[in-house]
Amino acid sequence: MPFRIDRLGLTLAVAVALVLVLLPLLNLQPNRILPGSGVPLGELIAQPGAQRFILLMIPTAILVCLRVHPALKLGLSALSLLVLIYALGSDSDALLAGSSGFARLALGSGFWALLLLLGLMMTDALIKLELGALLRLLLIVGYLAALFALLANGLWDRLSLMLExxxxxxxxxxxxxxxxxxxxxxxxxxxxxxxxxxxxxxxxRVRAALIPVLSLLQTIPSLAMFGLLMIPLSLLALSFPLLAEFGIRGIGVAPAVLALFLYSLLPIVSNTAAGFDGLDPAVLQAARGMGMSRRQMLWQIELPLALPVMLSGLRIVVTMNIGLVAVAGLIGGGGYGTYIFQGLGQTATDLVLLGTLPTILLAFLAALLIDTLIAMTQREAR
Amino acid sequence: MPALAATATPNAFRFLLAWRGVLIPLLLLLYLALFTSTLTPLLQSLTPVGAPVIYIRDSFINLIGWHLLLVVLSIAAASLIAITAAILVSRPSGADFLPLARSLANLGQTLPPVAVLALAVPAVGFGSWPALIALFLYGLLPIFENTLAGLSQVRPEIKEAAKGIGMGPMQVLWRVELPLALPVIITGVRLSVIISIGTATIGSTVAAKGLGEVIIAGLLTDNLSFILQGGVIVALMAMLFDALFQRIESCLSLGQNS
Structure with missing residues (x-):
């Protein structure tokens, strides 16, 4: 069988090679705040972990360029990433030797670029494998669990992100x-x-009156919405001190929760309406013909059939809210946004990352979970 | 598009009615930006004793200008790149990239805008640059996704017919596919612009110039009056652009149907 080239794979493999040569995988910083200089590839490659990674990355990059079975590509790129993460941890002691106690080894731009590229390789292979939704979810969660187990074991404890x-x-x-x-x-x-x-x-008539109002609410930028809601809430708290005791105050959780509630309404309302609009009239007719009451029709026919569309509204809402809670960190709402804005204030990159990465991961996992639910309800509805 | 005759009152009235979503926020915005001081007595009760009632460190016109400049620059660049990329992956030669591009556009939208903004700071430092980069990156996705959707919903028989009358692939793209996909593409641009106006507001936390700094100054000094001014102006701006793009969309799809 003649080998044919996969253009996407070729692009990604060339990008991996460029990243390895041009960008530093690790930065050596004099302390927590000051930016450091990249660890040169030559120094890194003298370490055993990095050597193992390069030895695995070369065949992976070559195979990704060819049209081989996607399971092979998925396995190799997933393994390469694990070995990379392991290598950075196991080599860190040797790389830090001879530096002062304040020196920190931080993940460099090369690492983030490789993470992205290997992630793209895995995503592409995963799509082409056409797995069932549940199996895909289990694979991804299992892989992430393996990564977390490595980190929980103290593998990266000498790197600045884990120090933070x-x-x-x-x-x-x-x-x-x-x-x-x-x-x-x-x-x-x-x-x-x-x-x-x-x-x-x-x-x-209800639709014509309600939807424009809800979409108008949706356009208001989050920081403006938080701020605008703070005003009536703090006036309330000033005139009724008892409310303040219950947490209804201008600053903190109350404006955030209220704002998220208002933002959530549009996707939920419009997707519920769209789900019900899309029901097959013949099915409804048949249900009515069987002598179902209105209440029975709603619970046993309409809601289950409209569920996939309603769930895709929920997906929008959940991922949006996870991001917006991070903004609420600015008005004292708590959550990972606190780290992001503290980190920005102290120009401590690792603290920013410590807030940003979990926020992204939460949003990603929530979307994945709901996608799986959608796929399962769709199959059931058929 | 409806022809506008300035002399005919019913037409002018219809014009005002159709554009009211644009005109009302525009007039309010101009009033607030130019005559803020007339509101001083109203806002006095929201201001801590001794603090300024109206934001004075910069004029609102300036701040609106900076805010818009950030949004326009980044979305113009994002539109250019995203539309080109969507065209490329929807051609036969880009087919290898299509499945990944699709799911990336889908996955990327789960990324919180504030995360993109925060990650841009370590890369380029504080100021307007991280905001520009974040707005650009985040703006790509809706435009890319909508361009793909718009191009793929052009019916194959229309493309066949265009080929049949002797059009080359470039002509089919420019004169058939893109015009037909335009309303959907504009919807994508509208989504990106609205998200950008919001993200640019948060951009003030990384020292980007814009209206967010009024809100943040209010948060820092407990000055509800500042928060109200910044919040209302940004909200009006978002509403104005949302309505403006919706008008463009409906004009375009009207033009297509007739």
Missing amino acids: YHNQPTFWQQGVRHLLLALGSILPALIVGVPLGIRCHRSP
Whole structure:
């Protein structure tokens, strides 16, 4: 069989080679704040871990350029990334030897670029494998769990990102708070939004009145919305001190939750309406013919069939809110945004990363989870 | 597009009605930006004693200008790159890239804008540059996704017909596919512009010039009046652009149907 070239794979492989030559995988910084200089490739390549990674990366890059089975590409690129992460950890002791106690070894632009490129290779292979949604979810979660197990084992403890993590004893509490804030405003939005969406489906007049208002709310920038909501809330708290005791204050959680609730309404209402609009009239006719009551039709026919479209509205809302909670860190809402803005204030890149990476990961995992649910409900509905 | 006769009152009235979504925020915005001081008595109660009522470190016109400059520059660049990329991957020679590009556009939208902004700072430092880069990167996705969707919904028989009358591939692209996809592409640009106006506001936390600095100054000094001024002006700006692009979209799709 003649080998044919995969243009995407070729582009990615050339990019990997360029990154390795041009960008530093690691930076050696004199202390936490000052920017450092890249560790040159020549110095890195003298280390055993880096050698192992290069030895694995070369065949991976070659195979990615060819049209071989995607499972092989997926396995090799996933393994390359694991070996890279392992190498950076295991080589860090030797690379830090001879530097002062304040010196830090930080992940460099080359590492982030390689992470992106290997991630692209894995994503492409994963798409071409055409796995079932549940199996795909399990693979990704399993891989991430393996990465976390490596980090939890102290593999990266000499790298500055993990040093920063060990400086933040409340890291996991902030994560729980971040999720609670993001999800806490969705439940009330669902309770209000789903019935409103059904109303919109049944009455064009309600729809014409409601949807423009909700879309107008959606256009208001988040920082402006938080600020504008702070004003009535702090006036309330000033005139009723008891409310302030319950946390209804201008600064903090209350304006954030209220803002997220308002933002969540549009995707929920319009997707519920769209889901109900898309139902097959023949199915409804048949259900009515079987003698179902209106309530039975709603719960047993309409809602389950409209569920996939409603869930894709939920996906928008969940990922949007996870990002917006990070902005709420600015007004004292807590969550990972706190680290982002503290880090920006102190120009401490690693603290910024410690807030940004978990936020991205949470949003990504939430989207993946809901995508799986959508695929499963779609199959059931068929 | 409806022809506008300035002399005919019903037409002028219809014009005002159709464009009210644009005109109302525009007039309010101009009033707030130029005559803010007339609101001083109203805002007095929101201001801490002794603090300035109206933001004075820069004029609102200046701040609006900076804010818009950031948005326009980054979205113009993003449109150029995203539309070109979408055209390339939708050609037969780009087919290898299509599945990955599709799922990237989908995945990328789960990235929080504030995360992109925060990650741009270590790369280029503080100031307007990280905001520009974040707005550009985040602006790519909706435009790319919508251009792909718009191009793929052009019916194959229309393209065949265009080829049949002797058009080359470039002509089919410029004179058939892109005009038909334009309303959907404009929707993508609108989404990007709205997100950018919001992200540029947060950009003030990394020292980008713009209206966010009024809100942030208000947050730092507990001055609700500043927060109100900044918040209302940014919100009006977002509404103005949303309405403007929606008008363009509906004019374009009207032109196509007739």
